[in-house]
Amino acid sequence: MSAAGSGEPLGPPRSFAKRVLVTGGAGFIASHVIVSLVEDYPNYMIINLDKLDYCASLKNLETISNKQNYKFIQGDICDSHFVKLLFETEKIDIVLHFAAQTHVDLSFVRAFEFTYVNVYGTHVLVSAAHEAKVEKFIYVSTDEVYGGSLDKEFDESSPKQPTNPYASSKAAAECFVQSYWERYKFPVVITRSSNVYGPHQYPEKVIPKFISLLQHNRKCCIHGSGLQTRNFLYATDVVEAFLTVLKKGKPGEIYNIGTNFEMSVLQLAKELIQLIKETNSESEMENWVDYVNDRPTNDMRYPMKSEKIHGLGWRPKVPWEEGIKKTIEWYRENFHNWKNVEKALEPFPVQPSFV
Ligand SMILES: NC(=O)c1ccc[n+]([C@@H]2O[C@H](COP(=O)([O-])OP(=O)(O)OC[C@H]3O[C@@H](n4cnc5c(N)ncnc54)[C@H](O)[C@@H]3O)[C@@H](O)[C@H]2O)c1
Secondary structure, X not given: OEEEOOOOOOOOOOOOOEEEXXXXXXXXXXXXXXXXXXXXXXXXXEEEEEOOOOOOOHHHHOOOOOOOOEEEEEOOOOOHHHHXXXXXXXXXXXXXXXXXXXXXXXXXXXXXXXXXXHHHHHHHHHHHHHHOOOOEEEEEEEHHHHOOOOOOOEOOOOOOOOOOHHHHHHHHHHHHHHHHHHHHOOOEEEEEEOEEEOOOOOOOOXXXXXXXXXXXXXXXXXXXXXXXXXXXXXXXXXXXXXXXXXHHXXXXXXXXXXXXXXXXXXXXXXXXXXXXXXXXXXXXXHOOEEEEOOOOOOOOOOOEOOHHHHOOOOOOOOOHHHHHHHHHHHHHHHHHHOOOHHHHHOOOOOOOOOO
C-alpha cells in the first residue's frame, strides 16, 4: 500500500467527524464525488483507494490533492490482507464503493477479470467493512443489472436479468452485498444508476469517445444500427444523488438513480457532430459516422423509475444542452489526462459502451 497527496501524515488518524473510504476515486464518477466531499465536508476525512488502472487519472483530483482532509492510497480491493489492514489503520466509518471494471465491450473479452474485480473484490471489501463495524456501506451498481426492456419500466423490485458479463458481475456483487444485510443487518445501501456523462470519463465510453473522435477529425463508430437508446445523467447530478443516499439512504434499500432524458446512439452522434463540426446537413453528418459490428448482446433500452430517490429529495437538474457543452469543452483541453489515451479511440477491442 502506498499513500500520497495527503495533508494528513501517515500514522494514527487525526480526529475528523467521519472517515469516508471512496474506492475507485481516480476514475470518472468517484473523482467527482471525492472533489465534492473534500470541498463541502472539511470535517470529514476522505480516503481514496484506487489501484490506478488504465482508465484512472490522478489529474481528476488535482484541485483537492493537497487538502488536509484528503488522502490517496494506491491499492487493490482484491488484496484481502491489504484491505483488512486499511480498515484497521484508517478507522473507516462510511464506504462508498465505486471501484470496478466498467467497460462493457472489454467484459466480453476479459469476462473472468470482471468477475474477479467486481464480484470477488466487492466481497473482500464488504467483508472487511462488516468486520470493522462500518456504519454505512454504499455499493454503486447500475441499471444494466435489469437487462434491457422496450416499454416496461424497472423499479427497484424488478428482477435482475443481466445480458453481458459486466452487468452480470455487478448483479452478482449486489447479491453478496445484500446478503450482509439479510444475514447480519449490516447497513448496506445499493444504487442503480443510468449512464453518467461529463468531464473525467475515460474516452472508451460512448460520449467522450465520440467527442474525442470528432475533435481529432475522425468518425463516430456506431455499434449496429445505433438505434439503442440510453438515459444520460450529468456527473454533478449523480454526485448529488450519492450525497443524498449517503445522508438519507435507508439500510438494506436499493435506489434507482435515473432520468427521463433518453436518446439513441445515432441521435447522440448527430448531435455531437452538429455541435463539434457545426453542420446541420444530413449528408455532411453521415460523413462523420461509421457503422461497425454490434456487440454480442446490446440491450435496446433501460427504462427505469426513480420515485424512491425522488422521495429522498433528489432530482436531476442539469439540462442536456448545458452538460454536453461543458463536457465538449473539457475534452478539448484534457484529452491527454490519461497515459496512452489514443488507444481508447481504436474501434477494437476497445469500442464505445454505455457504462
Ligand atoms: N459510468 C457510468 O455511466 C456508470 C453508470 C452506472 C453505474 N456505474 C458504476 O459506477 C462505478 C464507477 O464507474 P466509472 O465509470 O466512474 O468507472 P471508471 O472505469 O472510470 O473508474 C473505475 C476506477 O476503479 C479503479 N479500480 C479498478 N479496479 C480496481 C481494483 N481492483 N482496486 C482498486 N481500484 C480499482 C480504477 O483504477 C478506476 O479509477 C462502477 O462501479 C460502475 O459500475 C457507472
